[in-house]
Amino acid sequence: MSELPASENDQPKKARRRSVIRENHEARILQVAEDLFARNGFNGTAVDSIAEAAGMSKQNMLYYFPSKEILYRRVLQQILDLWVEKMVLLLDQDGGEPAEILENYIRRKVDMSRTHPNGSKVFANEIINGAPYLREYLQENLIDSLEKDVALVRSWIEAGKMDPVDPYHLFFVIWASTQTYADFSTQICLVMKKDELEETDYQGASDFIANVILKGVGLR
C-alpha cells in the first residue's frame, strides 16, 4: 500500500507535494550558495553557512545535495547554462551590421554583470584558481563558439568593414571590460565612494565600452 507506481499523469498528491518541496528547497539552496561562493570562494564557504542562509539544518541541506562539491558543480552549471544561452555568441542576429552586433553584445554582457554579479564572481574565482572544475566544460563549449565568433570578425575585416585587429584580443578585452563591473565591483564602489553601483553606472559603462571599442576598431 505504501508502494506508489510512478505513473506520470496520475501522480498521487503525496508524491507531487514532495517533489514540489524538493524543487523549492533546491532552488533556494542554489541561490544562496551562489551568493556565498561568490563572496567567499569554494573553500571559504562552510556548508553550514549555506544551510543557515537557506533556512534549514546542514544535515537537511545535505539530503538535497549529498556533498559540497556536487552543490558547487550545480551552481557552476547553472551559471554557465545562462551564459552560454545568452552571452557567448554574436551569431544570433545574422542580418545586422557589425557595429550593431558588437554593440549589442557589449551591452548584453554589461547587463549580465548587473543582473548576475554573483554568477560572474563564482566564474571568476574558478578561472583565477586554474578552472579545476570547469576546464573540461570550457574546452567542450566555449572554444567552438568562440571560434565561430572569431571567424565572423575575420570576415568583417576581410570585407574591409573594420580595422585589421586580432579577434582574440578583441574578445578578451570585451570580456574583461564588461565583467569587471561584476567581479571588481568592490573596488569600483570604493573609488566611486558608493555602497553599490547604480543603473546610471552600468549605463555609463555600457556607453563607454561600446563607444571606445567600436571607434577603436574602426566601426564608428
Next chain:
Amino acid sequence: MSELPASENDQPKKARRRSVIRENHEARILQVAEDLFARNGFNGTAVDSIAEAAGMSKQNMLYYFPSKEILYRRVLQQILDLWVEKMVLLLDQDGGEPAEILENYIRRKVDMSRTHPNGSKVFANEIINGAPYLREYLQENLIDSLEKDVALVRSWIEAGKMDPVDPYHLFFVIWASTQTYADFSTQICLVMKKDELEETDYQGASDFIANVILKGVGLR
C-alpha cells in the same frame, strides 16, 4: 654575557648571521606563499603546503610568520608596494603628450601582468571576495592617486586633446583589460590552446589595447 647591546655598526657575527638567515627564509616563504595564495586563495591554501614549498616544517615557518593571516597580509603588502610604486599613476612623466603617457601606462600594466601574474591574482581574489584585508589600504592609497589621474585626464579633455569620455570608466577598462592577461590567463590559454602565454601574446595584447583605447578616445 648573553646580553648583546643593540649597537648598529658593531654587530656581532652571530646576530648578523641569524638575521641573514631570517631574511632569506622570509623571502622564500613570501615568494612561495604568493604563488599558492594566487592558485588556491587564502582559505584554499594550507600553512603546511606553504612550508613544504619553502622547504621547511610548518612549525619553523610559523616561527617567521606567527600566523597565516600575518603572512597573507605581508604578501598583499608586497604586491601593493610594487603596484603603487610602478603602476598606479600616470603622473611620472609630466612633459609627455597624452597619447604617449596613456600608451606607456597601458604597456607597463600589461608588462606587470606578464612579470607578476601571481601578485595580480592574489589581488583579484581579494577584490572579488570583498577586499576584507585591503579595503582600508585602498581607501587610503588608491583613491587619492586615482583622483589625480582623473583630474589629469579631465584637463586633457578640457584642452580638447581627446574625446569627452568618463575618466573613471577609462581607468576601470584599462585595469580590467590589462590585468585579465594575468588573472584570466587560464581561460586565455584554454581558448588559444597553449600551456602558457608567450612574449608575442603579451606584445599583441599591449598593441591591441593601446591601439583600440587611444583611437577609441580620440587620441590617435
Next chain:
DNA sequence: GTCTATAAGGGGATAGAC
C-alpha cells in the same frame, strides 16, 4: 524530510626540548 548524535579528518597554532 527532518532531527540528534557522532564519526573522521584537516588545519592553525602552541609548548617545550634541543
Next chain:
DNA sequence: GTCTATCCCCTTATAGAC
C-alpha cells in the same frame, strides 16, 4: 632556529531515530 609532540577547533559527512 629547528624539531617533536600535541591541543583543539572547525568542517564535512554519515548513521539512525522519528
